[in-house]
Amino acid sequence: MKKKILVTGGTGYIGSHTAVELINEGFDVLIIDNLYNSEKEVLDGIEKITGTRPYLEIFDICDNEKLIDFFSRNKDISAIIHFAAYKAVGESVRKPLNYYRNNLVSLINLLEAMKKYSVPNLVFSSSCTVYGQPEKLPVTEDAPLQPAASPYGNTKQVGEAIIRDTVSSDENIKAIALRYFNPIGAHPSALIGELPRGVPENLVPYITQTAYGLRDELKVYGNDYDTPDGYCIRDYLHVVDLAKAHVVAVKRLTEEKNKSGYEVFNLGTGNGVSVLEAIQAFERATGVKLKYKVVDRRPGDIEKIWANPSYANEELGWKTVSTLDEAMKTAWDWENHIRKK
Ligand code: NAD
Ligand code: WQD
Numbered sequence: 001m002k003k004k005i006l007v008t009g010g011t012g013y014i015g016s017h018t019a020v021e022l023i024n025e026g027f028d029v030l031i032i033d034n035l036y037n038s039e040k041e042v043l044d045g046i047e048k049i050t051g052t053r054p055y056l057e058i059f060d061i062c063d064n065e066k067l068i069d070f071f072s073r074n075k076d077i078s079a080i081i082h083f084a085a086y087k088a089v090g091e092s093v094r095k096p097l098n099y100y101r102n103n104l105v106s107l108i109n110l111l112e113a114m115k116k117y118s119v120p121n122l123v124f125s126s127s128c129t130v131y132g133q134p135e136k137l138p139v140t141e142d143a144p145l146q147p148a149a150s151p152y153g154n155t156k157q158v159g160e161a162i163i164r165d166t167v168s169s170d171e172n173i174k175a176i177a178l179r180y181f182n183p184i185g186a187h188p189s190a191l192i193g194e195l196p197r198g199v200p201e202n203l204v205p206y207i208t209q210t211a212y213g214l215r216d217e218l219k220v221y222g223n224d225y226d227t228p229d230g231y232c233i234r235d236y237l238h239v240v241d242l243a244k245a246h247v248v249a250v251k252r253l254t255e256e257k258n259k260s261g262y263e264v265f266n267l268g269t270g271n272g273v274s275v276l277e278a279i280q281a282f283e284r285a286t287g288v289k290l291k292y293k294v295v296d297r298r299p300g301d302i303e304k305i306w307a308n309p310s311y312a313n314e315e316l317g318w319k320t321v322s323t324l325d326e327a328m329k330t331a332w333d334w335e336n337h338i339r340k341k
Pocket of ligand 1: 009183
């Protein structure tokens with residue numbers, strides 16, 4: 001019997017890539033998504049890649065009645081991977097209540113349903129944003145969390161705390177929080193990828209849209225930082241590598257290999273890359289010249305952060321394999337694919 005995994009937000013960017021890797025590893029994937037930031041045609045891409053169309057129910061996880069109804073009809077779920085959330089940092093500053101409601105009510109509803117329907121395992125999408133600007137780099141999981149710089153970041157800190165407290169109050173529930181650094185790129189088939197709404201906030205979709213001619217030029221936010229070349233530094237990891245970490249986390253939980261009820265892992269490459277180096281990687285990987293200009297710093301930006309992924313490398317046996325250039329190439333192939341559709 002295949003193990004059933006519920007993937008919330010499974011038609012979204014990271015969720016769809018994870019659905020592919022789960023199916024490839026023999027899991028039965030059920031998706032809940034309200035299509036707020038994705039479309040159901042994503043299932044076509046997943047099906048083309050894997051030969052299997054995951055089961056999808058379209059509703060808002062904040063709607064507890066619908067969620068309870070879902071669990072009453074879908075028994076024996078081995079684990080939940082909870083991706084569903086709003087994720088735009090800037091928008092969260094303008095609409096904090098939307099973010100707190102969506103990201104936290106959905107999580108509480110899910111945890112209550114896990115208790116009620118005896119679902120034992122949860123993997124949670126957290127973020128390196130919980131660290132703020134770390135004092136020591138590369139950052140390890142035990143680094144102190146800084147006050148969140150945005151309501152979005154706060155939903156990840158509070159989300160982690162809600163899960164930790166739930167696990168310590170209930171021995172039947174185990175959880176892994178995965179702190180992603182900067183996921184980029186797309187599936188190498190170019191059949192699934194990121195679908196940013198409106199003007200992208202994130203660097204790589206802005207780069208690919210500019211290169212495609214949809215934007216005049218990339219605005220690079222500052223080159224006067226205290227870094228070797230003056231540009232901000234991040235840890236960009238390929239979304240397929242990130243997706244594979246979820247499969248490993250699910251196996252660890254369902255095979256009861258986790259050491260404690262609640263665990264936290266950094267997911268990154270361990271390499272700090274500046275914005276300038278990211279642009280150069282894009283140009284190298286695609287042969288396309290990018291128009292950009294340096295402008296003022298973006299308020300709220302962290303100067304530099306990259307992961308120490310040793311704990312995930314050793315405990316999960318997971319590490320990134322794709323290069324930055326490969327990730328950039330797949331992001332570009334995906335941009336071309338969606339524009340030609
Ligand atoms: P995404 O927006 O592409 O996917 C999220 C999916 O959840 C979307 O399909 C959306 O329609 C759905 N959704 C949102 N609220 C919902 C609700 N209440 N009920 C049902 N469905 C709902 O985002 P993503 O980039 O795939 O991110 C997935 C998770 O990873 C999020 O929790 C995000 O905060 C976290 N994360 C993302 C990044 C990143 O840079 N992309 C980095 C760190 C953490
Ligand atoms: C990367 C670098 C920008 C756009 C955000 C969230 C974080 C996490 C990942 C979810 C920075 C620079 C960007 C542009 C630029 N998400 N940049 N011009 O800010 O590291 O993190 O996504 O959890 O929580 O805050 O990612 O892609 O926006 O920026 O120069 O048009 O690119 O200044 O140095 P960030 P990003």
